[in-house]
Amino acid sequence: MGGTAAGPVPDASHDFALWEKRVDALLVIASSEGHFTVDGLRRVLEDMGEEAFETMSYYERWISSVNQNLIEAGVYTTAELATKMTEVAARGPTYGEAASD
Amino acid sequence: MPHDHHDHLSPSGHPYRPDNDHPLTYWQQMEIAVRELLIEKGVTTAAEISAQIDAMDARSPTDGAKVVARAWTDPAFREALFADASAATREMGFDIGPMRLIALENTAEVHNVVVCTLCSCYPRNLLGLPPDWYKSRAYRARTVKEPRKVLAEFGVDLPDGTTVRVHDSTADMRYVVIPMRPEGTEGLDEEALAALVTRDSMIGTGLAKAP
Known part of the structure; x- marks a missing residue:
């Protein structure tokens, strides 16, 4: 990343x-x-490889890394995550429907 | 004007932006799942998450501008800031937590610019959330290699004799640039001076505005 060639700095926000x-x-x-x-956040971000920086948005990479770190820390298990992901998906396709609060 | 560069603007003159009402992506579903698991496990609460978002939204570069204006006008504070920026800014109510904050002084001889090549570390306690370009691959990749060219794209053309120092943030260390005080500001008070201090001038990709 640092020192590699790249195009103009984007000015959109x-x-x-x-x-x-x-x-x-x-x-x-x-x-x-x-x-x-x-450091844990960064380790997982770097493990994703360069392709992730082209195909995922910034906070997509972040939630992926946060999730990986929390599983490694034992806060919840992959099975608990899978159950919860299925449950969220079943609520509906929009943010409003999928929000439980 | 059908074929000019305004084609991507809406009739109101603003660029088209996607709404947030598309079907949830996998990663948005993961955000919901992780948030609910953290609440169920007692790590946090919905109220604490809202409070954290409010606190983040409340921070902006005007906080950093107050620090810069004070450094320009208060010699004792200036000394304290360059000795230990974490403590000096904490005393002003901008707590950076356990991280180390380093203030970098721009002078006629040295121009400092800040980047985070690994992710997006940024002095949020003084500037709020980083702008999109700070997090972009292009800025992170090129600033350490061709800083003068990147600065020129931001409109900062430095004399050849000026030394450019690029500072790469780490997980535990943040940098804030103290830009040069513009000429012709001798009679201005701290508040008027702070209005001249832009976000980019505290990253090093800009200069303080002329009065």
Whole structure:
């Protein structure tokens, strides 16, 4: 990443969506509770490989890394995640329908 | 004007933006799942997550601008800031937590610019969330290799004699640039000075505005 060739720096900006802010908040809270460190976040981001930086958005990479770190820390299991993912998907296709609160 | 570069603008003159009402992506479903699991496991609460988002939204570069304006006008604070920026900014109410904050002084001889090549570490306690370009692959890849060219794209053309120092953030360390005080600002008070301090001037991709 650092030092590799790349095109112009993009000047577009966007307002953060609620789900993106929530990912950010989950990271801050989970790391302040001692479940992982910023180094752990970065390790998983780097393990994703270069392709992930082309195919996933910033907060998509982050939630993927936060999830991986929380599983490794034993906060929940992969089985619990799978059950919850299925449950969320079954609620409906929009954010409003899938939100339980 | 059918064939000019305004084609991607809406009739109101704003660029078209996708709404957030498309079907949930896999990663958005994962955000919901992780958030609910953390609440069920007692790691956090919905209220705590909302409070964290509110606190983040409340931070903005105007916080950092206050620090810069004070450094320009208060010699004792300036000294404290360059000695230990974490403590000096905490005293102003901008707590960076356990991380180390380092203030970098731009002068006629040295221009500092900050990047995070590994992800997007940024002095959020002073500037809020980082802009999209700071997190972009292009900025992170090129700033360490051809900083003058990147700076020129931001409109910062430095004399050849100016030393450019690029600072790469780490997980435990954050940098904030203290830009040069513009000329002709001798009579201005701290508030008027703070209005001249832009976000980019504190990253190093800009200069403080002229009065």
